[in-house]
Amino acid sequence: MKAVQLFIKEHVPLVLFQCGLLGFILLLYWLDGFRDMYTAAYAFILGIVFTFAFLLAKYILRRNFYTKIVEKPAHMEDLLIRHSTTPEHLATTQFMRKSYRLYQGEVQQLYAAQSRQLHFINQWVHQMKTPISVTSLLLQQEEINVKSIQEELDKMQRGLEAVLVHARLDTFEEDMRIEAVPLRQLVQGVISEHKRLFITNGVFPVVDIDESIVVATDVKWIKIVFAQFVTNAVKYTFEKGKKVYFSAEQTAEKVSFSVRDEGIGIPQSDINRIKKPFFTGENGRLTGESTGMGLYIAAEVCERLGHTFHVDSEVGVGTTMTIDFTVERKEERIDGEKDSREITRDHENLRE
Structure with a gap:
């Protein structure tokens, strides 16, 4: 009726x-x-x-x-009208089907993002239990080991930063500002922020970047990427006295920035999968602290900033992570904050 x-x-x-x-x-x-x-x-x-x-x-x-x-439709599929005879209704049907496919694509993206977020939070909460438990045990001892407590606090801080970064990825474009940045100064700032990590693991940074090299990028987001490179390089270098090399080469078309470590390396079977979310690989199982999100976030940030990110590695030799920036011509030079050699000299002072 x-x-x-x-x-x-x-x-x-x-x-x-x-x-x-x-x-x-x-x-x-x-x-x-x-x-x-x-x-x-x-x-x-x-x-x-x-x-x-x-x-x-x-x-x-x-x-x-x-x-x-x-x-009254009972399911979303009921919106797809299959009985059309006139050109107008056929066009309407085609429009509805295209709209439905677009809707399904957006729903799948939202569902994947929600599932990824939930998985990440669950994994992060599970990993935060370890430093909290260790800190609690350390505080129960008669002689409190301040150094060990600081190490556990650093782990929790890095975990919190990872959660915040992952949450901000959904609003990346709203928080992006491209500017010309001296690469050496940027790298030295990241090294300074992670000097305790270098000292604790007995790894030394070596910077070989010309002060005249300037790149166009977002400072806040690219520092997150560099921090992930540093964390991975140090975390998977198990021998004391090894080095992490920071270098850059400039050509007419691009600036290639590389972070090379002398760690355990990444198996070739894992190279093509390390940028996927939650993939920990063989190395992640060795430490038990990997969330599998670090390089995924780094790859996402690089893609949205328009930078090329690739990884080369050899088991037992080390890993090189490289970012290619488009050339930003600028004659202005800005002095670096603190040379990596000073970080090396601080090892013995901060070790105590």
């Missing part, structure tokens, strides 16, 4: 137009001298009958369509 009512409401203007048109034609005949009222009434009624016959045939052909659109 609802389908019939909808059909009638749609075609009431057509019926009124037909009646007016027939009346106008009869009026023309009357003004022209034609006075046979029976013939006029017969023609008018015949026109109305033909109009209703046309509408009845049209409703029969489109009955399935009208029945479908007045029903």
Whole structure:
């Protein structure tokens, strides 16, 4: 019944137009001298009958369509109308199907993001239990080991920063500002922020970057990427006295910045998967602290900033992580904050 009512409401203007048109034609005949009222009434009624016959045939052909659109859909798939006969309804059906596919794509993206966020939070909470438990045990000892407590606090801080970074990825474009930055100064700032990590693990930074090299990037986000490189390089370098090399090469087209460590390296079977979320690989299982999100976040940030990020590694030799920046020509030079050699000299002072 609802389908019939909808059909009638749609075609009431057509019926009124037909009646007016027939009346106008009869009026023309009357003004022209034609006075046979029976013939006029017969023609008018015949026109109305033909109009209703046309509408009845049209409703029969489109009955399935009208029945479908007045029903209450139980599932999203019910929105896909499969019974269309006219060009207008076929076009409407195609539009609905394209809209449905677009909707499904957005829903899948939201679902994947939500699942990834939930998985990440669950994994992070599980990992935070370890430093909290260790800190609690250390505090119960008669002689409190401040150094060990600081190490556990550093782990929790890095974990919190990872969660905040992951949460801000959804609003990346709103928080992005591209500017020209001296690369050496930027790298030295990251090294300074992680000097305790270097000292604790007995790893030394070596910077070989010309002070004239300037890159166009977002300082806050690229520092997050560099910090992840530093953390990975130090974390997977198990031998004391090893070094992490920071270098850059500039050409006419790009600036290639590399972080090379002397750690355990990454198996070739894992190279193509390390940028996927939650992939820890063989090395992640060795430490038990990997969330599998660090390089995923780094790759996401680089992609959104327009930088190319690639990894080269050899097991037992080390890993090199490289970012290619587009060249930003600028003659201005800015002095670095603190040379990496000073970080090396601070090892013994901060070790105590």
